[in-house]
Structure formats: structure tokens, C-alpha cells
Amino acid sequence: MEHVKKWSLRASALVLLSLVGLMVAVGGGIAGWFIGQGGFNGLQQNKTHGELRLEVAGQRLLNDAVEATVELPAGLLTFQASSPDPAGYTMLLVKMPAGKTITDYLSGLAGMANTGVQDTETAKQYHDANYGGARVAGDKCKVSFTVVLQPGTYYIIAFWGAGVSDTHPRTQELKVTGDAGNVTLPDTPHKVTLEEGNNPPRFVTDDEWPADGRILVDNETSVPSETVFLPLSPDATDDDLYKFFHHDGAEPNWLSTPFSEIRVCGMAPTSPGHKVLVHVSSPPGEYVLASFVFNPKYNKRQYQLGMYKRIKLSPMA
16 A cells, blocks of 8 residues: 655655646636636735644644554544635545556546646546545635545645645545444535536525535535635625626636635535535625536536526524
């Protein structure tokens, strides 16, 4: 079995390639904004990395320059993430398919152009690799995600910023052992279902969420999909949202947005059929949910298909 401690500086570059490939395999996602010269690259000037705090089962993850393998019990596990850094971090919890090693994964991924062109066969191999993840940014965005993990080897990977522009992502191997039993995710009154069927994908959820509470995320689409949200300007209209998300160019116009600030928070891409319980803590106000992953069925990113939804975060008991 490969061990994270054996990875050299060269491995850091390979991990970056892996995440580029992974985000391509999952359809680009929020990371697509950072690829090449587009997206947030022109807006993010501060290159000083702030602290990332990530804990699970009482253990601190990604806490050292070279992280050793962490052993975790199978079953219900909650990953708690936060960072005071306004640029934040994007984290993914992944598991390699049966018969595939992390080396296979890294070497099998195709190179990726700035346009986000992908090797569809490679993408299919890792279609089910995403078990959860989070996007946190500053004191206004704290996220925990709870998943049921069966025995096996997983990896947690963290990028500084909203995607894969970080050239030194941090990785840690997680060895899950024991019997998960029949444990299931706890019930919660708030749920968002990512639906597709015979129509373009959509968020099906209430118009109001708790500003500090739990939401069950259920991905019923055919591709790995994300659930991230951005704060809206007080005067943002539905027409403003339509113009931003239904753009004609390769990327939205980030110099003219309906957002009060570029703060992306929420759930990283999760594979089809997966359910994740997410606890989000963010200031009350108007937000928009969005999924930025690429949908090969329509050859567009999901937000271009209308996969965005206006919601309100409110104080709730």
C-alpha cells in the first residue's frame, strides 16, 4: 500500500495534476474558475496562505508538512472545516475505484487545457470517487460534512483558494477500518435534492435555510455535482442572476456580478447517488445556490442549464 510519507516534492505536483483531473472528472466545479487566467485569478492577489483547521473523530488533519496516514473507524464521521483566510480552502474526500491505486489515478489522468477539455474515459473511471468535501472561506463561512464511510483507503485533499490554482495542495491518507454496520445519516428537516431525470439538473429545496444549521445534500443527478452558495447584493434581481449565469462567453463576467462579495461556501462536488449531511454557518441574508460542474450530456456547465437557486439564510431554532 502506498503511504503519503513516501511522497516527494514531485508528488505535490502530481497531486495538483490529480486534483485538476479530478475536478475535470467531476465536471470542473468551482475549481474551473481558477484554471488558466479566468475566474477568480484576477481577483485573488494575496498569496499568503492562512490557517486551515480540519478535524475528524477528535483528530486534526493536514496539520504537518508531511502528513502520516490517519486511522478512522468505519461508520458515521463528521469532518469539521474552517479557515480565517478570506481566500479559504477547497477540500475533497476521495476514494480510488477497486483495483486502482493513487499512482494509477495520477498517471491515468489526461492533461488539461485552460478550456477544461477532458479525457472522458478517464473521467468515467473516477465517476464515483467523490465522497464529500467542503468549501470554506473566512470567519463568515464554516462548514462540516458528515458521511458514512465503509472500510477502505480514502484521501483528503485541500487546495488554498476556490479551486486548483494552489500549486502545493495538502493531502492526507485516511485508512478506515472496522464495521460500519447499518448506520445512516441523521434526520434533518432541511434537504436539497440535486435532480435531473429527463430535464436539465435543478436544485429542489425550500426557499429558506438556517444560517447555522444542517442540510441533507442528495445528489440524484447523473454526474458529480456541487452545492455552493454566494452572498447576493441587496439590490440583485432575478434578471441580474439570469444575465450572470446564462452568459455567452467561456466564463462569467466576474467584474460585474450580482454578489455582495466573492465568497464561495458550501459543499464540494459529490458523486451521483451519494448523500452528505452538511452543517453550514454563514451570516443571514440572501444567497444563490449554484453548481458549476460540467455536464457532458448538454456540453455545458450546470449553472448555464439553470442549476442555480435563490435562497435566504435565516436565524432558526
